[in-house]
Amino acid sequence: MYDEEETGRALTRELVDLVEEISSISDYRNAYRKQLCNLSRRIKLLAPMFEELREGGGPIGGRDAAALARLRDALASTRDLLRLGSEGSKIFLVLESDMMKKQFQEVAVQLEQALGGIFLENFDISDEVREQVELVHSQFKRAKERVDTPDAELYSDLFSIYNKNNDGHPDPALLRRLAEKLQLLTISDLKQESLALQEMVIASGGRDPGENIEKMSMLLKKIKDYLQTQNPEIGTPANPRDFVSCSKLKIPVIPEDFRCPISLEMMKDPVIVATGQTYERRCIEKWLAVGHDTCPKTQQKLTNTSLTPNFVLRSLISQWCEASGVESPKRPSEPSKPVSGCTPAERANIEALIRKLFSTNLEAQRSAAGEVRLLAKRNADNRICIANSGAIPVLVSLLSTADPRTQEHAVTALLNLSILEDNKGSIVSSGAVPGIVHVIRNGSMEARENAAATLFSLSVVDEYKVTIGQSGAIPALVSLLNEGSQRGKKDAATALFNLCIYQGNKAKAVRAGVVTTLLELLTEPTGAMMDESLAILAILSSHHEGKLAIGAAQAVPVLVGVIGMGSPRNRENAAAVLVHLCAGELQQLHLVELQECGVMGPLLDLASSGTERGKRKAVQLLERMKRFLEQQEQARVHVQAQTELSRFMASTNFFEI
Template sequence: MVSSREPKNRRLANELQLKTLAELEAEVHALQNLMEKHNPEVDGSLEQMLDLMKQMKKALLVGSTERVTALHEEPLSPSDTESICATMIPDDYLCPISLEIMNDPVIIATGQTYERANIQKWLEENRTCPKTSQVLAHTTLTPNFVLRSLINQWREANGLEISAVDSISGAAHNSSNSCSGDSTIDELIAKLSSRQIQDQRAATAELRLLAKNSAENRIRIAEAGAIPHLVALLTTHDVEVLENAITALLNVSIHDHIKGLVVQAGAIPHIVTALKYGSMKARENAAATLFSLSTVNEHKLTIGALGAIPPLVDLLKHGSPQGKKDAASALFNLLIYQGNKPRAVRAGVVKPIIALMSNSQAGMRDEAVSILALLSTHEEGRRAISRISLVPALMSIFHDGSPRTKENAAAILLALVFDNPQHLTTAGRLGIKKHLVDLVQSGTERAKRKASRLLEHLAMLQAE
């Protein structure tokens, strides 16, 4: 049954001589052009008129390419209008630029969704969001798969043709899951389960590259069900397959929504095993994957409890320069969770971290100081740090470190003073007062607080 509003829209369209979709589109575009001039005296009325035009156009749309083409060619008969209005299109399914139902919705930097072709044309001359006028931080277009699925469900429920658009770079695919040459993700996944080691090597290598090169590919690979198959290959004895599978998981886990899928597939114990016993490349990529997964707070506990910390500490000692960086990044994330700090201390993390902090050639001083600052907030960590002569290394940081590193150095020293004031006495003899005064005057807010308290303690010690 047609609502009372719909005949009103039809009568108004007739009175305005807007009897075809093409005529209505022209009027909408004219209104949008006027609104871009931002005339404060007419903007309000223009917005009302545009909203009205939107309702009228929504009543004319049916969604399928063939029907829209027909509406461009011929005026709508009253019976056509009644039929179309019976299927009102939800506002969220319409592109804000064209007010047409979307076939290939994509999300831009502001979080707004547009039809791909429309926003691509807009971005050729603009760097703003058409709807919010915000300047875009980037022009990456991320497919809105959820919305596209909802639109297709709505189409199917209303007897309309389902969109066949399935694109990665803006053009239609040659097949439903095409990614590279003649290969499809489905075909690659099938090869992951092959008994032929060459098939597994080829498939993991291609998925690894696909996930590395495109955020859209990461989503497609996950949606196609590749993750459980990649996780299953983490138990392989083939070095090449293992390295590729871990790296593919690392690359897809860059996407926040996919991290949980990797964990749910049972990947962490196998990644930890690879971290312990794999090749150096597999160990490095395992550490990097754990770093990626540990950015989600609830995963920090899981990763620590499943034994990842000792092999990460071992990688800090014996890894390549890149391996040490990957291990330090993962450890920093894990140590944000208080329960992982004693695990790291018992795994012997303090000595290699202090060695990295003291080695200017390693290029990891900032990372090392950040980790020590986290450890110093736990009793076991403070005791372990206190047993090592750390003050001379901290003094070099106060001398020429970055503002954030000086802030962390002050936090470490203040934490140590509570357990053993002798550390501050030693620092006093080495000229710490000048650096603390500098921090109070020009450091970060946190550094100012820490330095002020250290100066108070230093004055008390010197007064005794």
């Protein structure tokens, strides 16, 4: 009886806390406002039941406790979805509408099933509250079968700009409509959206976050440029006291010469390459690191890869910033220490949790690690406060703990902390990488998945790609790619993709056997890993060892099949791999294979209807196939002529005197 009373008190306390937490979430200023408000309102209607259960304080039997535990888990999922709707990037949420609709449906199903499993007659609650809970249950029954679609025009407008080239000039009326509907009306709104966008793309573990964030950031930049260069009456923010009116925006336009030709942002550390062009140091270093030997702007071959600081331009940028009242950009070596917006009470709570991480009581340590994990997931202020309180070295030490759950909490907390750019360096400098690799090799499946995602997050910084590659992480990731759960495979593939952007890691991946595993995943009937597999193969095929391994794995027929039937992105990646295979010492062998596989038809289709990159790769392959077929025809004609000549000479006794 005592255990049942304790269980009941703990469960009802958790349920009350969850509803209070959900009630505190607000500011759904995005395309899903109606759905999010409805979901929040329905959850709040459950609060009286939990309050009555808490006040009653009686024992709760095993089956009823299990039912309430399922409802607790459903409410936790609801809280996470509502937080995403409140704090997440508005642009990301609209463009990922399929993902959001799926999450709404999953939460509705989870809540409906949890409420359906509760026998209300077993609980000491009033008739009024019972009727209210039954009403909420019926609402979720209907909600799980119908998910409202967000503003179709908004999605169409966003998607049209998202898929345009960076040099396009969208209709100002369209940009105005987007700014109003997304409520991106001030510089403050834009800054908040930019931070939320970067956090969500990184945290999502998408298969190609670099491209996603570049395109979404470019979309946001177009809206920002519109607000800065136009001066129409485009609406008043919700709280004029908190924001600057759009009509007062008079921020100067950055001179084009001050923008990096790669990122299109104002340069912080301009450097000159061999062709005389100037770029932002980090951008051109990334360009060179992936194996390019040309100038991005002029396409001229670089005679050397030395980078010379452009002190004159840096001085001009500083002078312009000062004259224009714009904050001068800080160089990477001059970071400003982030300041947390946590309240004193929140900081005290975080510091108390960190002290518990040192506890010799396993349960207390595990519980504290779990709470730090959740706090680090919640928002940027918490991530700053947790890091500033000295949690990172402690969490790193827990990566080697013998307790699987504590280890899982520790690595996931580091993953959540790493979303904040300034925390990445602290995590790596604390010696976390070997510990994370240890978790990938030995942890629970969820810990291994989150460890792989952590390596991806850290490897966004180019210099850490080298550090991670030297740590033995790549063979561990290949093992996870081979034997992990579906999510584990995706996390491993995402991390491997990012690591293999650095040329020095490609051979490590090939020697770890990644090509064989990728080909197996590529031929799975479900095709669940096709996107990731082809993206990694496209990167590895530019490396000599990678090209040999792909050829030896009999990949050509599979790649031809993808060009014929795959998605636009997969078709272009398959063509990119074949372009690399059909260059070098084994060119003839692979061209023969392509001919035998009937590649001409699929290539002609790709050249006319593929993506821009896909078209270029198809044309390159078609040109090589054309030269190969011409050589074959010349050889055939030559052999035929020799044969006919021999026959003629034999039939006319040419050599007789």
